[in-house]
Amino acid sequence: MRYPPRMKAQYGITISLLSCLTLMTARPASAEAPEKPASEQPGDREKGSLATLADRLLPQVVNVSASASIHPGDTSEASPDEGGPDSGPDQGPQIPKFAPGSPLDEYFHDYMKQKTAPDAPPREMQAQGSGFIMSSDGIIVTNEHVIHNADKISVTLQDGTILPAHIIGRDQKTDLAVLRVKPDGKLPAVTFGDSDTARTGDKVVAIGNPFGLSGTVTSGILSSRSRDIHHGLYNDYLQTDAAINRGNSGGPLFNMAGEVIGINTAIFSTGGGSIGLGFAIPANDAVPVLQQLIKDGHVTRGWLGAQLQDVTPDIAKSLNLKSQEGGLIAEIKKGGPAAAAGLKTGDVVTEIDGQPVNIGTLARLIAARQPGGHVKLGYKRDGQSHEAIVTIGKSPEKPDMPPAGTRDAKPKNITMADLGLGVMALDEDLRKSHDIPDSQRGVMVISVAPHGTAAKRGIAVGDFILQVQKVEIDSPAAFAHEVDRLRDQKKNIILILIQSKDGISWVPLALHQALP
Template sequence: MRLSGFPATRRVLALSLSVTSALWVTTALAPHARAAQDAPPAVAPVVAPAVTPAVTVDARGVPDSFADLADRLLPAVVNISTTQTLKGDSEDEEGEEGQGPQIPDFPRGSPFEKFFHDFMNRQNTPNSPPRKMQALGSGFIISADGYIATNNHVIRHADKITVTLQDNTVLPAKLIGHDERTDLAVLKISSPRPLPFVSFGDSDTARVGNWVLAIGNPFGLSGTVTAGIVSSRSRNIDQGPYDDFIQTDASINKGNSGGPLFDMHGAVIGVNTAIYSPSGGSVGIGFSIPANEAKGIIEQLRKTGKVSRGWIGVRIQDVTQDIADGLGLKPAKGALVAGVEPKGPAAKALLTTGDVIRQLNGKDIEGRALPRLIADLPVGSQAHLTVWRKGKITDIPVTIGALPESKTDPEEKPAKSSAPKSDKAVDLGALGFSAASITDESRKKYRLSDDQKGVVVTGVVDGGPAADRGMKPGDVVTEVQQTAVNSPAELRKGIETAQKEKRHSVLLLVHDMDGLRWVPFPLDGSAH
């Protein structure tokens, strides 16, 4: 699993070993991941541990012991071993850097650092023969016939997957399906006897402060049980659009990936996926995918091998106080529409840039949660959006579409329009940038599309309000206060109008390399 968005000084690990980029993101699964040519252990006969499939043990207050609960749960938690063939140039099939073993953190310039650096360079020599890498992770059995839930990054690119049960029975596993967006996967093993399994619980009932157990395979130490509490809920660690992690202080380390997080009833309330760590080891900050998100994905993977998600085709952002002030919206809540996919469900429902979605099917929402909530809705069903549009509330029905597997085909571009006549550039010193009309020269310089409309940013003052908000030369301002602008004069007029209306901030719709986003600028003297 690749996590992004954390400062380079922090390390977020996917409970594994290999490292890519300054974010210290990892994808191998045990500290002893190694090149190996050995055949996997022989398959032993299966003996299903004598446990009841459904665990109902309840612990209240501070338990005297977790022993009874652990005894019941351990047989359903498995170790997962994978073997991957690495090419000589250490690049996988997607052209990414190979996931070789991590170089230990030796003092800079020390003989040990040089030794390991030289060793790794020899291993990654171009045209060297293919080699095999082994890694370890965790999983848990979810049905008596051998279906297993785990993380996608545990089995990603594996040539061979082997599962070891609690009684050391070793079985080959088949990959049924995987989902990169949520980092979940489903495996299948075959057994002549029913296997012990655990069930998903209701993660919404997990309160901050509740006791939890984590079971897995940290550092290859099978059947490890740790206890802690739910530290927080709804954590966003910038892993993707569906972030809603449970945070726990139960010790979770490399190799715990894909293992279960249990409540005191023995129900799975989370799938252990990532940790925050400045050192690579557990510091008591672990993250689990909530069961209420995971179980729907797991069930789809189990039945069809793939995931179908709801989609309406909008680009959204959270409504901040500055944005709300610029719109004249109270209170500052909802999902601000920054872009609408042509021919998508939202476009067909006549949603438009600048709309604020306040409710989904009668329930208040925040911008960050909208993609996840829409994704959970059945494709083809109808949802009702409560939308704030220029001071008025309206109900807009929208038919949920299926999230495209890849980016939809681009619309046909309109005929190239002639460049506008030169319009005097404006220097918006108070906002920290200057802008000019889009010309043939600026289209070429900033690689703007032939049909791009708006006013191009030609300069940004270092440390100014625009720079603080991530604006760069080449960005294009397309709207001011939800009114289209196509000349510097219109841009200035829109800002002056907002000032005359005594608004606290002015909203600019900016088209940058990542697409459209609303950028608020204060007008009450607080430039930053």
């Protein structure tokens, strides 16, 4: 589903995504490190203090910056409602293809229609959003619309450290994305809470970077649950009056235990600012999606093979239903799971595995099931209750894939400076250019520092590394992983199995100190 940037609602209110934007001709200046906190005052550390909670949570939240370089004379194809059918190279700059509702698209709707000299220098569009640290090794969560179609992505930590990031998984339907950074050490990760147990009226805390102002803490209450704002797949949002604005996209909504119960995504607004109507994706809906994105880079969804619609009061009356429960089947896909289970057009699905559902929860629960699994559907036909066992199918919709070459990309070569050597994967090109047989395993040494540890031990360009400490190596990434693992174990010397022109032998290499 594509997301329009401003979806009209009643009373002149619009639904807005929360990313903020800047346009610049040069790269943005590095974020300044936050000021050191003032000395604590008496009472700051009292039990239940919001300041105490904020101190603990702020390092878990990050700024996400996404940029794209735009050439004013770009003749990329414009969408029909933007550039128009007569648009072309002679009509001035064209509007690049950004996802409707993404921060880049929202700005270019106006900016790119302006006449600009074709030889004008390229400009850089910067989208600012928020995110949080899901795991200490560098997994970052944000909204998909924050990073959609970006050329470069960076993450700024609370202490001002800026780290380059790449996308390892994204999903437009739920507006979620997972990034990876490579920190020098472990990062402070969030803890997820149970959003299903959060109650209307509970106190909540939102942390993010509204309008690029990093480390902003606001508080309020959970105003409502299960809000349908016609944004995304599930339409089951948490509503809060905690002040959130543009730039809060992807930031966490915490409960008072410091657990993430939601991901801030959208606001109702009359002028782009907060009026106390913010919406967050519930953590219990987000976590299964995030886990799939981390594991596979995309989301595989279950499929019922039926189109459903709401049960209105008139429909309920005509079908002799006592309430507006469940989802009315409007169409059955031929050969789909629902058809195979005997469901028919006009049936009303009211339960999944004994759990009462409406059309929103029904879509969410089916999509969350893995293809091949089974569910028991309760449904009503002609006023009578029935049950059917349905084998969940695989959604025919093409999943959103991470950009090519960015999902934990395995480099073709790696240089280990402390070992004084570089290695390369034995790919097809290397095998052909060096006449390396298919039976050859390991990685090939492609560089040796003249006075480094490897050179001192007789390792030469063209040698092959087969094992590290008896672990077989099949890629440069695997080689680096094993070396780093042994380094973490405080090993001073490691053994690598080398195949050279003189044969195969074990060679000791120093990690933390020079060998004698």
